[in-house]
Amino acid sequence: MSIINTYVKALYLAIDKNEAEKILKDIEAFKNIFTKELKQFLTSPIVPLERKYELIDELSNKLNFSKKFTNFIKLLTKYKKIDLYPKMYSSLKEAALSKQGKVEVNIILARKLSKDILEDIKNKIKEILGKELITYVDIDPNIIGGVCIKIKNTIYDATVKGYLTDLQKSILEG
Numbered sequence: 001m002s003i004i005n006t007y008v009k010a011l012y013l014a015i016d017k018n019e020a021e022k023i024l025k026d027i028e029a030f031k032n033i034f035t036k037e038l039k040q041f042l043t044s045p046i047v048p049l050e051r052k053y054e055l056i057d058e059l060s061n062k063l064n065f066s067k068k069f070t071n072f073i074k075l076l077t078k079y080k081k082i083d084l085y086p087k088m089y090s091s092l093k094e095a096a097l098s099k100q101g102k103v104e105v106n107i108i109l110a111r112k113l114s115k116d117i118l119e120d121i122k123n124k125i126k127e128i129l130g131k132e133l134i135t136y137v138d139i140d141p142n143i144i145g146g147v148c149i150k151i152k153n154t155i156y157d158a159t160v161k162g163y164l165t166d167l168q169k170s171i172l173e174g
Contacts, residue, residue, distance in 0.1 A: 003081065003084070004084055004087055004088045004091060005091065007072075007075075007076065007081060007084075007088060008088055008091045008092055008095050009095075010072075010075075011023070011068075011069075011072050011092060011095065012095040012096075012098070012099060014068055014072070015068055015096070015099060016099070017099055017100060017101070019066060019068065020096045020097075020099035020100040021096075021100060022066050022069075023066060023068065023069055023096045023099075024093065024096040024097065024100075026063075026065045026066055026069035027069070027089065027092045027093055027096060028093070029063050029065070030063075030065070030069070030073065030085070031085070031086070031089050033059065033063070034085055034086065039082070039083055041055065042055075042056075042077050042082045042083075043080065043082060043083050049077070049078060052077050053074055053077070056070060056073050056074055056077065057070065060073075094152060097134065098131075100132075101131050101132055102131055102132045102133070102134055103129060103131045103132075103133060103134070103151060103152070104133075104134045104135075104136070104151075104152075105122075105125055105133050105134070105135050105136070105149060105150070105151050106135075106136045106137075106138065106149070106150040106151075107121065107122075107135060107136070107137045107138070107147060107148075107149055108137075108138045108139075108140050108143060108147065108148040108149075108150070108159075109137065109138070109139055109140070109143075109147055110139070110140065110141055110143045110144055110145045110146065110159070110160075111139060111141065112139055118137065121147065122135055125149065125151075129151070142161060143159040143160065143161045143162070144159065144160035144161050144164075145159065145160040146158045146159035146160050146161075146162070146163075147159065148162070
């Protein structure tokens with residue numbers, strides 16, 4: 001397990017379903033303020049840990065972070081892992097959504113579909129996953145036809161372009 005996954009899992013286990021929505025907002029807000037200057041301050045060996053904690057508390061109060069998220073940021077700072085925050089952002093977001101029983105799904109289509117057909121696709125995905133969906137629908141005429149569905153780090157490619165690419169590989173490989 002990577003160090004990022006260890007910290008993400010720790011936050012996931014520390015929160016309950018009722019806190020997950022607030023934590024999700026905190027995760028997003030901290031991403032938006034995590035500038036190069038803030039990173040330099042929190043990772044500086046010259047700045048005492050207590051001063052770093054004071055700044056974290058100030059930011060937490062100003063942005064109304066939950067106590068658990070504030071403690072999480074302090075933990076990352078204490079163990080010199082705060083510089084990993086941008087890399088762990090998507091995993092943290094995914095964990096908070098998962099705690100709420102939700103999952104982000106990207107649906108890529110060649111052209112706009114009717115609402116009924118799109119709802120059928122969403123309902124089938126929801127039935128398979130057993131989770132509430134947060135869906136993003138993109139139109140990409142380059143896929144020619146079919147659908148491409150991205151869930152977490154998995155891509156389900158049922159597009160004409162994907163089929164033709166696979167066919168081309170088969171022909172070239174013999």
